[in-house]
Structures are given as C-alpha cells and as structure tokens.
Amino acid sequence: MITSHTNMSIAPYIILANCCLAVSLGFYLIFLKKETFFQLNRVYLLCSLVVSFIIPDIQTHWIERLDVTRQIKYTIEVQPVNIFAGRSTAEDHLTFGQVIIFLYITGIVVFSINLMVRLLAVKRMIRFSNGPSSYSFFKTIYLNSPSVSPLICEHESIHAAQWHSADILLMEIVVIFNWFNPAVYFFRKELKTVHEFIADEGVIRLAGDKNEYAMLLLSQTFETSINHLVNTFFNQTLLKQRIMMIQKNKSRKRALLKYGLSAPLFPLMLILSSATADNYSARTKRNAMSGNEILNSSQTDKGPVFTAVEKAPSFPGGEHKFAAYLGHHIKYPALMRQKKVEGRVLISFIVEKDGSLSSLKVLREPGYGSGKETLRVLSLSPKWEPGVQNGKKVRVQYTIPINFTLKRSSYSALKFPHSRFLLAC
Numbered sequence: 306m307i308t309s310h311t312n313m314s315i316a317p318y319i320i321l322a323n324c325c326l327a328v329s330l331g332f333y334l335i336f337l338k339k340e341t342f343f344q345l346n347r348v349y350l351l352c353s354l355v356v357s358f359i360i361p362d363i364q365t366h367w368i369e370r371l372d373v374t375r376q377i378k379y380t381i382e383v384q385p386v387n388i389f390a391g392r393s394t395a396e397d398h399l400t401f402g403q404v405i406i407f408l409y410i411t412g413i414v415v416f417s418i419n420l421m422v423r424l425l426a427v428k429r430m431i432r433f434s435n436g437p438s439s440y441s442f443f444k445t446i447y448l449n450s451p452s453v454s455p456l457i458c459e460h461e462s463i464h465a466a467q468w469h470s471a472d473i474l475l476m477e478i479v480v481i482f483n484w485f486n487p488a489v490y491f492f493r494k495e496l497k498t499v500h501e502f503i504a505d506e507g508v509i510r511l512a513g514d515k516n517e518y519a520m521l522l523l524s525q526t527f528e529t530s531i532n533h534l535v536n537t538f539f540n541q542t543l544l545k546q547r548i549m550m551i552q553k554n555k556s557r558k559r560a561l562l563k564y565g566l567s568a569p570l571f572p573l574m575l576i577l578s579s580a581t582a583d584n585y586s587a588r589t590k591r592n593a594m595s596g597n598e599i600l601n602s603s604q605t606d607k608g609p610v611f612t613a614v615e616k617a618p619s620f621p622g623g624e625h626k627f628a629a630y631l632g633h634h635i636k637y638p639a640l641m642r643q644k645k646v647e648g649r650v651l652i653s654f655i656v657e658k659d660g661s662l663s664s665l666k667v668l669r670e671p672g673y674g675s676g677k678e679t680l681r682v683l684s685l686s687p688k689w690e691p692g693v694q695n696g697k698k699v700r701v702q703y704t705i706p707i708n709f710t711l712k713r714s715s716y717s718a719l720k721f722p723h724s725r726f727l728l729a730c
Contacts, residue, residue, distance in 0.1 A: 319482075321361035326483070326492065328574065329567075330495075332570060337349060342556060347472070350492065356571060360571065439458075446458070459511055473536075476496055479492070502547070505547055505550070608700055609699070611692065614692040614701055615694050616692060620687075621687055630682075630686070640674060641674065646672075648709055651704060651705075652683065653704040654702070654703055655702050660691050662684070665683055668704065
C-alpha cells in the first residue's frame, strides 16, 4: 500500500524534496560531472530532479517497519509549547511560521512573474525574427546571418531535435517553487552545461576537427546572451568548460560503474522520507486504512487507540486557542520559579470518541510540581473534536511537550505551529 503526500504537511514535503535535490546534485558534482557520457548525465539530472519530488510522496508500510526507519523516527522531535514564568499574551498577532509562509509565497509570485516576462520576451523574438545571435527554442531555430557557419546551424538543430528547451522549462518551474534552495540554481546551470556538451559533441562528430570547432567558439567571443530560456550557440560563461571538454579524451567504459553507485541514494532517501512523514501525521489527512491495518494501536475495553487517523482530533478553535488555553491556566510552580528551574514536561493523553481527555500521564518532567500542574490544567480542558477514521469517531493518543521557561524571548509568546502535535509511538 502506498500513500500520497497528503500524509505529511507541505512544509516537511518541500524540505525533504530539497534535501533529496541537494544529495543528488552533490553526487553528480563529485562523481559524474567530469565524465564525457553527456547523454547519461542529462538523464541522471532529469531523473534525479523528478525522483527528488516523488520520494517524499511515497510511504510504503514495509519501509516504515524497518528498524532503521524507526530509529530515525524516534530521534525527530517537534517544537514544544512554551510556558513562561511571567504572564504572556494569549496569542501572537504574527507568528514566525506565518512570516516564513508569506516570504515563501512572495518568492513564488516574484519568480513566476519573472518567468512570464522572459517567455513573453522569447515570444517577441520569435515573432519578429530578431536577436544578436543564433538561438533555438523548442523547434524554432533562428540564425542571425544568412552566411552563418553550418556548424552553428547543426549545433542549434541538435538542441531543437533533443527538446532541450523542455528541460529548461521544467527546471524553471522547479526553481519557482524551490527558489530558496541554492541547489536548484546549480542544477539549472549543470543541465544547461550538459546541453551544450551534447550539442558540441554532435557537431564535432559532423565536422571531424576539434580544433576548428574550438576556433569557431572563440570567434564568437563578442556575442552576448539574449535570454536564458533559449539555447544559444555562444555562452561566454561556459566557453572555457566547452573548449576543455572538446579537447578531453572520452571517458573509459569502466566509468559507467559510477552511475550504478547512485542506486543506494534512493532507498536511503525513501527511508528518511517515510520516517519524517510519520512524525507529521498528526496534523495531516491520512488515506483510509483497513480494519486490520491499525498503526501502533492498542485494544482496551473502550476500543482501539489510534496513533494515525484520517482526521486528527482538534481543540475547539484550533491549535493557537489550545496554546492560549494552556498559557492562561498553567501557573509556573512557585518552588520551580524560586529555585530558577526550567525544563520540559512530556505528557500523553487519549482523546476519546466524545472529545474528552483520558489516560493523562506525565512521561517526563523536571519536577517541582510542573507535571502535576500540567495534568491539572489538561484535566479541565473542554472537549475536543474527536478523531475520525473510516468515517467513524475513534480514540486517538497524543504526546505533547511543554516547556517551562523563566525568561521569555523578545519575539515569541505562545506559539503553537502545526508540527507541535506528536502522535504517540
């Protein structure tokens, strides 16, 4: 059974995908970049680009049951609720998480507009058949002079025939949604570089003279790039690399073994994805599981206790209201304040089918009455919206960390982002 990325919130999905991108790029730069198997390099870059966004979307039950997955899962912790010695406001007007989301969406909008502007510029170039240098865009080829070298024409024809523009557009879309990750810009640069190597290799096969072709590249030194979306014969930033690669001897066939070394990367990424996604499952909708597939549940006289459900229980008004409730009612123990003790209380409870809380238990505490005070407040909690599994209300277990802190930071009060709920394991 495979579940979709609705099993995890958008934030961890994006983070995992970008981590996979960075790992794939690192492997390419270390092992594959200097090889002359240009078509294989293109395939690797494109496949790793796609796979990096598929892997966080995959969770298989056999992966989740692996010991290594469980070990990783148990070492990932969520952010706690903060309880300060001084009284704090009920809610933040603007949380750090909201600022991050705003900046992320703003970046997407800016980069989307930038891509649209460049696409319109390419459309105008094609419409009016102009440009300071020869270029290709998909199947359209423009030659800036009737007497242009046949080698340049062949170079652009290879770009067009192999649909290099499609690669570039795919990469631009990836950049839009992952603009914050430096790896995507290196990915884009390497992909365009491989495109030029492929076209150069094809032209040299036709011309048969490496030196003649290298001199042709040098003769175009004063041409300027017109738009990064099109494939131009001359690219000043790649000139040195292209000439060096033209003169380089072909890689030996045994170098092909390096591509096989990339295979273990993907299972490792899958294990990390499955482990991380499981830690965020409390806040996300899960695909329905059959009655025989209750994950980490326990059977009592009241029915099974779930740790993963389609619809997670929620405090009336949401997470911020729950944080505000704890902030208003939990009193920092006097003895704890007197002895200047800080620490974390880890408390678990079950949200029953009727929304009430039961089986409240302190798993860890710094002492001095902190655990007892937390139990007191949670026992008085109003009823929650119960969890739902297969269309029925079910019992769900939570584990929540709560920090008792003497000094309050300058920017946060009671912040309770989505990741603060941790389903008990």
